[in-house]
Amino acid sequence: MKIEGSKCVGFLGPNGAGKTTTLKIFTDMIRASEGRALINGVDVHLNKKKALGPVGALIESPEIYPALTPREALSMVADLRGLPRAEAKKKIEETVAEVKMNEWLDKKVGKFSKGMKQRINIAAALLSDPEVIMLDEPTTGLDPRGQSEVRDIVKDLKKKNRLVFMSSHLLNEVQEICDEVAMIDHGKLIVYDSLSNVTTRFSSDGSNTVEIELSRDIDEQSANRNIASLTSVSSVDRIDPRKVRIHFSGGIQNQERLLLDLATMKIGMISFRPSASALEDTYLNLIKDTL
Amino acid sequence: MTQPTSPTVPDLKKRVLPSSVSQIGTITKYELVNYFRSRRFFVLLIIGLIISALLTTLVGYYRPSSFLSSALNFYSGWWTNTITFVIILSGIFYGGDSISGEFQNKTGYFLVANPLRRSSIYIGKWLGALIASIIILGVFAAITIGNGIYYFGLNIPNQLWESLLFSVLYLIAVLGFTFFFSSLFKSTSMSILVTAILFLFAFRLIEMLVESLVKIEPWFLITYGAEIIGNVLLDPYPITVTQGFGRDAFTSYAVTIPEGVAILLAYFVVTAVLGLLLFERREFT
Numbered sequence: 418m419k420i421e422g423s424k425c426v427g428f429l430g431p432n433g434a435g436k437t438t439t440l441k442i443f444t445d446m447i448r449a450s451e452g453r454a455l456i457n458g459v460d461v462h463l464n465k466k467k468a469l470g471p472v473g474a475l476i477e478s479p480e481i482y483p484a485l486t487p488r489e490a491l492s493m494v495a496d497l498r499g500l501p502r503a504e505a506k507k508k509i510e511e512t513v514a515e516v517k518m519n520e521w522l523d524k525k526v527g528k529f530s531k532g533m534k535q536r537i538n539i540a541a542a543l544l545s546d547p548e549v550i551m552l553d554e555p556t557t558g559l560d561p562r563g564q565s566e567v568r569d570i571v572k573d574l575k576k577k578n579r580l581v582f583m584s585s586h587l588l589n590e591v592q593e594i595c596d597e598v599a600m601i602d603h604g605k606l607i608v609y610d611s612l613s614n615v616t617t618r619f620s621s622d623g624s625n626t627v628e629i630e631l632s633r634d635i636d637e638q639s640a641n642r643n644i645a646s647l648t649s650v651s652s653v654d655r656i657d658p659r660k661v662r663i664h665f666s667g668g669i670q671n672q673e674r675l676l677l678d679l680a681t682m683k684i685g686m687i688s689f690r691p692s693a694s695a696l697e698d699t700y701l702n703l704i705k706d707t708l
Numbered sequence: 709m710t711q712p713t714s715p716t717v718p719d720l721k722k723r724v725l726p727s728s729v730s731q732i733g734t735i736t737k738y739e740l741v742n743y744f745r746s747r748r749f750f751v752l753l754i755i756g757l758i759i760s761a762l763l764t765t766l767v768g769y770y771r772p773s774s775f776l777s778s779a780l781n782f783y784s785g786w787w788t789n790t791i792t793f794v795i796i797l798s799g800i801f802y803g804g805d806s807i808s809g810e811f812q813n814k815t816g817y818f819l820v821a822n823p824l825r826r827s828s829i830y831i832g833k834w835l836g837a838l839i840a841s842i843i844i845l846g847v848f849a850a851i852t853i854g855n856g857i858y859y860f861g862l863n864i865p866n867q868l869w870e871s872l873l874f875s876v877l878y879l880i881a882v883l884g885f886t887f888f889f890s891s892l893f894k895s896t897s898m899s900i901l902v903t904a905i906l907f908l909f910a911f912r913l914i915e916m917l918v919e920s921l922v923k924i925e926p927w928f929l930i931t932y933g934a935e936i937i938g939n940v941l942l943d944p945y946p947i948t949v950t951q952g953f954g955r956d957a958f959t960s961y962a963v964t965i966p967e968g969v970a971i972l973l974a975y976f977v978v979t980a981v982l983g984l985l986l987f988e989r990r991e992f993t
Binding site: 441444445446447448465466467468469470472474475476477478479480481482483484485489490493494496497498499500525538541542545 | 728735737742745816822824825
């Protein structure tokens, strides 16, 4: 598996598939039984310091020394990564504000909840502005608002042209923020491709699915007659009077054309997005066991 | 499997990582901050102060002749009987869970995923433990010398400085040993317990059995090597003496200074190398 460029790659698989193990190999926390882990061409096991220089990683919700404050814990990371003092001070305040923990900057970590510690861990991973960010289920332990904020952070990282490699159990999370998806099962990589290609190639009927939301009601008959007749559309499900799921064949060009056609129909479409169930459908087709 | 492609990451501001020595300094600094913030440092400091206070009171009240006959006897009685205990406690307090805690408490996950060698973490933590222990030892030594000055003025025998030096060497060896055990076990309580049992009971017991039953010099025991701390404060320096003849002969072994130094150094080097190798190879599963 080779990942390059600036994007977000979602890493999916059942419990025990090897997601965390893969990330641990990439941070030299464990050794690979075979094969090599290279970052920018540098073997992580042979030259960890050089390989992990441009990497920020969050693996398995680490604990921070309870007697330290976030400012101290992050200062330690900044010192280890060679951030100049003035820059480190500024970056710590910025990053902690980004994870919404600025009010807790000088309180001891020992008093923090699991979610608060996870926010500091995310701040630690982002502190040095790394080129590559590896996140192992980063929203673990976070409340819904925290999860949403982490998703926003990852989206921002994409805008800053970073490479994010993120394992997750949350398919909707991966679907929302990732450009590509890799699936692993029993230690073997099953697929690695763009999200749309994966959902098209491996969904149960080989089609893509989008969901549209409408500003006004649409009846069953209109949905079936008007939308189903569009080019490449294979079937239409009316989820509720203002929400319709459309299955269509073909790739990104057909999706673009479908969007154009639906907009032209003037049915009050206010949103158009890949169906959250498409990735789940693909996942369930590819991953047969939960363990 | 298709390998998707996209534009390459733009060249980010290249940052030069600090040297390993500098990273060791960082780990040491925050290890010390952690010790000073947690109760651990102050508990040991209080234990050291209680021992000193008890000795000060007892010597001041009873004025034992064994202590007050000469400056050398005073320092021998005060220092020899207590400093090894303080050093062993330092080893247990600072070394016992130093490495195993990184695994059990998952604090290691915070450090290890950064671009630094594991040896930097190990050495940095060891230096942190050494500095914290030396502060405790320093406070204890200051109180000892303060009492000595009260009774004998500024007439501090040179042997005390030698004993102090050997105490630091013993501390270095003990911390090497406790860090090794800490690398060996994943459970913090197990590493602390084994260290405590070994230093407080097992080594002394083995030394006694080896000397009386097997009748060989226990040169392989760290506690035997540490006897130079007390021996140097005796005048004359004790020597190995054999009493009786044949099967009834009993030898009382006295470690010489070169032997003691060699034993302590050997313990430090061997256990430090083994501990470091163990830590390098252990996986954060």
